[in-house]
Amino acid sequence: MTKQTTLAEIGEFGLIERITKQSTKTHKTTEYGIGDDCAVLKYTDTQYTLISTDLLVEGIHFDLVYTPIKHLGYKAVICNISDIYAMNGTPQQITVSIAVSAKFSVEAIEQLYEGIHTACKAYNIDLIGGDTTSSITGLTISITAIGIVAESDISYRKTARVNDLICVTGNLGAAYMGLQILQREKSIFKEVGAQPKLEGYEYVLQRQLKPESPKHIIEQLKKNGIVPTAMIDISDGLSSELFHICKQSHVGCNIYEEKIPIHENTADVCKEFSIEPLIPALHGGDDYELLFTIPITCFDSISTIQGVTVIGNITEADKGLYLILKAGDKVALKAQGWTSFTQ
Amino acid sequence: MTKQTTLAEIGEFGLIERITKQSTKTHKTTEYGIGDDCAVLKYTDTQYTLISTDLLVEGIHFDLVYTPIKHLGYKAVICNISDIYAMNGTPQQITVSIAVSAKFSVEAIEQLYEGIHTACKAYNIDLIGGDTTSSITGLTISITAIGIVAESDISYRKTARVNDLICVTGNLGAAYMGLQILQREKSIFKEVGAQPKLEGYEYVLQRQLKPESPKHIIEQLKKNGIVPTAMIDISDGLSSELFHICKQSHVGCNIYEEKIPIHENTADVCKEFSIEPLIPALHGGDDYELLFTIPITCFDSISTIQGVTVIGNITEADKGLYLILKAGDKVALKAQGWTSFTQ
Numbered sequence: 001m002t003k004q005t006t007l008a009e010i011g012e013f014g015l016i017e018r019i020t021k022q023s024t025k026t027h028k029t030t031e032y033g034i035g036d037d038c039a040v041l042k043y044t045d046t047q048y049t050l051i052s053t054d055l056l057v058e059g060i061h062f063d064l065v066y067t068p069i070k071h072l073g074y075k076a077v078i079c080n081i082s083d084i085y086a087m088n089g090t091p092q093q094i095t096v097s098i099a100v101s102a103k104f105s106v107e108a109i110e111q112l113y114e115g116i117h118t119a120c121k122a123y124n125i126d127l128i129g130g131d132t133t134s135s136i137t138g139l140t141i142s143i144t145a146i147g148i149v150a151e152s153d154i155s156y157r158k159t160a161r162v163n164d165l166i167c168v169t170g171n172l173g174a175a176y177m178g179l180q181i182l183q184r185e186k187s188i189f190k191e192v193g194a195q196p197k198l199e200g201y202e203y204v205l206q207r208q209l210k211p212e213s214p215k216h217i218i219e220q221l222k223k224n225g226i227v228p229t230a231m232i233d234i235s236d237g238l239s240s241e242l243f244h245i246c247k248q249s250h251v252g253c254n255i256y257e258e259k260i261p262i263h264e265n266t267a268d269v270c271k272e273f274s275i276e277p278l279i280p281a282l283h284g285g286d287d288y289e290l291l292f293t294i295p296i297t298c299f300d301s302i303s304t305i306q307g308v309t310v311i312g313n314i315t316e317a318d319k320g321l322y323l324i325l326k327a328g329d330k331v332a333l334k335a336q337g338w339t340s341f342t343q
Numbered sequence: 344m345t346k347q348t349t350l351a352e353i354g355e356f357g358l359i360e361r362i363t364k365q366s367t368k369t370h371k372t373t374e375y376g377i378g379d380d381c382a383v384l385k386y387t388d389t390q391y392t393l394i395s396t397d398l399l400v401e402g403i404h405f406d407l408v409y410t411p412i413k414h415l416g417y418k419a420v421i422c423n424i425s426d427i428y429a430m431n432g433t434p435q436q437i438t439v440s441i442a443v444s445a446k447f448s449v450e451a452i453e454q455l456y457e458g459i460h461t462a463c464k465a466y467n468i469d470l471i472g473g474d475t476t477s478s479i480t481g482l483t484i485s486i487t488a489i490g491i492v493a494e495s496d497i498s499y500r501k502t503a504r505v506n507d508l509i510c511v512t513g514n515l516g517a518a519y520m521g522l523q524i525l526q527r528e529k530s531i532f533k534e535v536g537a538q539p540k541l542e543g544y545e546y547v548l549q550r551q552l553k554p555e556s557p558k559h560i561i562e563q564l565k566k567n568g569i570v571p572t573a574m575i576d577i578s579d580g581l582s583s584e585l586f587h588i589c590k591q592s593h594v595g596c597n598i599y600e601e602k603i604p605i606h607e608n609t610a611d612v613c614k615e616f617s618i619e620p621l622i623p624a625l626h627g628g629d630d631y632e633l634l635f636t637i638p639i640t641c642f643d644s645i646s647t648i649q650g651v652t653v654i655g656n657i658t659e660a661d662k663g664l665y666l667i668l669k670a671g672d673k674v675a676l677k678a679q680g681w682t683s684f685t686q
Contacts, residue, residue: 005449012475015449019456023470027435029491030469039438039471041489043386053472053487055440059479092370095382097398097485106348106358113362126373127366128382129396132355135483136402142440142485144396146384148372 035248036157037086037233038147048154050147052083058138066182066196069108071210072141073115079235080145081123082213082288086233087156088221089149093128094120097142099135112141123215153227155292160230160249164293164314167228169214169307171261172238173277176284177269178208203265211288217307218290224301228292237283241291242321243335252319255312255333258326282323282333378591379500380429380576381490391497393490395426401481409525409539412451414552415484416458422578423488424466425556425631429576430499431564432492436471437463440485442478455484466558496570498635503573503592507636507657510571512557512650514604515581516620519627520612521551546608554631560650561633567644571635580626584634585664586678595662598655598676601669625666625676 007015020034031048032040038050056062056076064072081091096116100109120127125145181204185196198205221228230249232241238260246253262277270277293314294302302308312324321333350358363377374391375383381393399405399419407415424434439459443452463470468488524547528539541548564571573592575584581603589596605620613620636657637645645651655667664676 003450007443007445007447007449007452007477010449015452015475018449018453019475020470022456022460024463025469026467027469029435030471033469033471034473039436041392041436041471043390043392043491047386049384049386049392051436051438051472051487051489053438053440053474053485055442055474055476055483055485057442057476057478057483060442060477092372093382093384093394095394095396095487097396099398099400099403099483100350102350104350106350106353106361107346109350109358110361113365117365120367124369126368126370126376127363128373128376128384129394130377131396131398132358132362133398133400134350134403135400137480140398140400140442140478140483142396142398144394144438144487146394148386 032156037083038089040087040154046151048089048149048151050084050087050089050149051144052080053142053144054080054083056141058140063186064139066186067209070111070115070118073112074119074210076141076143077116077119077123077125078211078213078288080143081125081147082233082235084145084147085213085215085218086231086290087149088153088218088228088231089147091123091125091145091147093126093146095129095144096127097131099133099140101135101137101139104139123213153222155228155231157230157232157245158248160245160251160293160314162251162314162316163296164229165296165299165302165310166242166253166255166291166293166312166314167302167308167310168234168238168261168289168291169217170287170289171263171266172234172287172289173270173280173284174204174207174263174266175211175286176280177266177273178204178206179286180273181205181269182208201269203263204269208286211286213288214290214307217305220305224305226294226298226301228294231290231292234287234289234291236285238291239282239333240335242333245291245293246317246321249314250317252315252317252321253312254315254322254324256324259309259311261309375499380426381432383430383497389494391432391492391494393427393430393432393492394487395423396485396487397423397426399484401483406529407482409529410552413454413458413461416455417462417553419484419486420459420462420466420468421554421556421631423486424468424490425576425578427488427490428556428558428561429574429633430492431496431561431571431574432490434466434468434488434490436469436489438472438487439470440474442476442483444478444480444482447482466556496565498571498574500573500575500588501591503588503594503636503657505594505657505659506639507572508639508642508645508653509585509596509598509634509636509655509657510645510651510653511577511581511604511632511634512560513630513632514606514609515577515630515632516613516623516627517547517550517606517609518554518629519623520609520616521547521549522629523616524548524612525551544612546606547612551629554629556631557633557650560648563648567648569637569641569644571637574633574635577630577632577634579628581634582625582676583678585676588634588636589660589664592657593660595658595660595664596655597658597665597667599667602652602654604652
């Protein structure tokens with residue numbers, strides 16, 4: 001019998017490497033395939049079409065015990081269009097496919113789509129198609145997002161350059177701490193039947209349950225004439241995304257603890273859980289903020305954009321990836337990303 | 344408490360109607376959204392981009408007890424690109440997302456992708472992206488296919504005209520009878536442990552397990568200068584697809600029993616199961632042949648294309664949808680499509 005390898009042995013990235021090694025590029029419309037936030041297609045001389053797709057599975061990516069199904073629909077759209085923004089593009093369309101078991105009522109599915117339509121309206125997206133089918137257990141949502149970007153504006157992961165500034169939008173770690181609250185209250189409810197106490201945690205809960213995409217930052221960058229040299233969305237944690245950019249750009253980086261933006265409510269919740277706020281900021285997931293690099297000459301211009309923080313700079317590859325602590329110590333970054341897997 | 348409606352009460356088409364009624368079309372790149380085999384996007388003056396997506400769920404759409412996982416990968420690609428051909432387009436790219444439980448080995452997933460890559464090679468498709476994630480139970484496959492079609496060549500469902508000829512490619516009902524064989528042998532194996540007897544059924548089994556798309560017919564139509572006035576792929580059975588075309592085109596139809604192409608092996612298996620061959624031909628699914636209409640002036644030209652059969656003609660809407668039996672009787676067609684649901 002041939003050797004049987006478990007998926008856990010090689011992990012997601014190991015699997016992707018194995019199953020995509022045969023991929024070919026035969027069409028001139030295929031500009032760029034696997035390896036970035038989106039695939040890039042080329043139908044005209046001046047513009048690219050961007051395609052990104054995600055699969056969300058009940059029990060793996062979401063828990064309907066504490067996730068309002070309408071918010072789930074909203075978040076599913078955000079997760080996907082986030083990848084279009086991460087290429088400096090504008091999302092325009094989505095397709096939505098669902099597999100749904102008999103436990104769901106028509107009204108529940110309508111609520112899910114209510115959330116999807118609300119996100120489409122907020123981000124100006126056309127829902128153009130999809131598929132609906134049964135499932136044996138639970139709900140699966142598959143969304144494909146389609147967008148456009150001018151050829152001169154596209155930001156890949158692979159093009160960060162030495163001395164570039166490293167920037168993030170918004171703040172980090174909030175969604176992860178929101179998840180901690182939800183999981184704690186679920187456990188308490190299961191053990192003692194106490195009603196969840198969610199008051200005072202609205203900010204981190206909202207970041208987990210109904211995240212937004214920093215669309216306005218992409219628009220502001222355009223207005224200021226800044227094209228990021230590299231960009232990625234922060235879905236698996238800052239540290240993991242920095243590794244993607246540095247590996248694909250063949251560079252290193254220094255980031256500074258004191259610069260990493262953490263919301264005060266996130267810090268409060270961290271204190272309650274006795275978690276160092278840096279940990280969810282570096283390794284928490286689901287923030288859907290953007291991580292990007294810009295030429296150092298753009299420093300003055302980027303400083304005028306509210307909601308963007310410069311957290312470090314790109315270095316030569318052989319310098320490695322480092323976090324400079326407030327005390328001045330230099331520690332090697334770890335790629336330990338949060339994997340969206342709840343089990 | 345608000346009323347809770349079960350999904351079974353309103354069915355797939357009822358659900359689609361409810362969840363898509365809020366859909367809007369705000370982008371000029373969105374040429375046509377929900378309601379055909381593909382969504383249609385417009386990036387240039389002369390060409391459309393076609394997008395289609397499907398979700399395949401273990402236990403609903405496939406049974407790995409009798410489906411070789413490599414064939415499943417192949418078939419998943421065919422199901423999707425079939426929708427691109429159904430708009431008279433050329434598929435160029437796919438994205439593939441999978442959710443997979445711990446019961447699958449890396450080698451099994453590699454086999455799945457072996458089938459996907461084989462189909463991509465056979466049909467000249469670039470695999471440009473996707474997603475890989477865990478699932479609680481079983482395997483889910485979501486594929487999005489992307490293709491192109493010249494603006495002057497596109498075939499919608501909604502544009503069949505009175506007096507057009509109705510054509511089908513290949514032959515019908517074979518995939519359904521292949522499924523009957525597989526289900527019978529599975530039952531026998533479960534009951535008495537006897538090894539499946541599959542010899543002599545190769546044709547219908549191949550049609551079920553490893554279908555092909557009639558790409559060559561699309562190419563031949565182009566060579567002959569024939570643009571179908573309407574087209575759809577036959578995934579849910581001829582009768583159901585005729586209803587889609589007639590409803591969306593506001594027409595009726597007559598089709599002739601004696602013209603409906605049924606392979607002799609399919610007829611043999613039908614005999615063994617005491618099933619009238621017309622039944623799987625009309626209501627069987629999974630054939631992935633094409634149903635299309637052409638102007639009557641194209642009759643001579645279409646007659647030169649091997650693998651296409653003229654089975655009837657389009658009539659006024661008020662005439663209804665009819666099947667003319669060999670004996671001359673006229674019976675109303677039923678929309679009873681095969682729904683891909685195995686339970």
